[in-house]
Amino acid sequence: QTEKELQDVVKQQEEKMLQLIDKSGEVMRLKAEVSELKRLLQRAETEAKVLWEEMRGKEHQGDTAYVQERVMLRREVDKLRLLLVEKEDENIRLTDKY
Numbered sequence: 657q658t659e660k661e662l663q664d665v666v667k668q669q670e671e672k673m674l675q676l677i678d679k680s681g682e683v684m685r686l687k688a689e690v691s692e693l694k695r696l697l698q699r700a701e702t703e704a705k706v707l708w709e710e711m712r713g714k715e716h717q718g719d720t721a722y723v724q725e726r727v728m729l730r731r732e733v734d735k736l737r738l739l740l741v742e743k744e745d746e747n748i749r750l751t752d753k754y
Contacts, residue, residue: 698738702730 706726 695738698734699731702734703727706730
């Protein structure tokens with residue numbers, strides 16, 4: 657009977673491990689989705705900042721090439737900032753891990 661109980665306990669543990677793996681996959685998928693949404697939000701905020709600045713400033717009003725260049729440059733700066741934060745986070749995780 658103890659062997660049967662042991663088998664039941666092992667089976668329960670395996671089921672719990674499978675549930676955790678499933679949850680882990682779901683968490684990873686949700687994290688990826690959150691990351692994508694943050695990226696899209698940042699892009700929209702960047703465009704809004706540049707357009708708002710252009711609306712306030714009169715010197716380049718109507719110069720769409722200038723506005724597009726400003727948006728592109730602002731996106732590049734935001735992208736580089738994000739990469740820096742990601743690398744810093746990765747370094748922290750690695751430091752904590754080891």
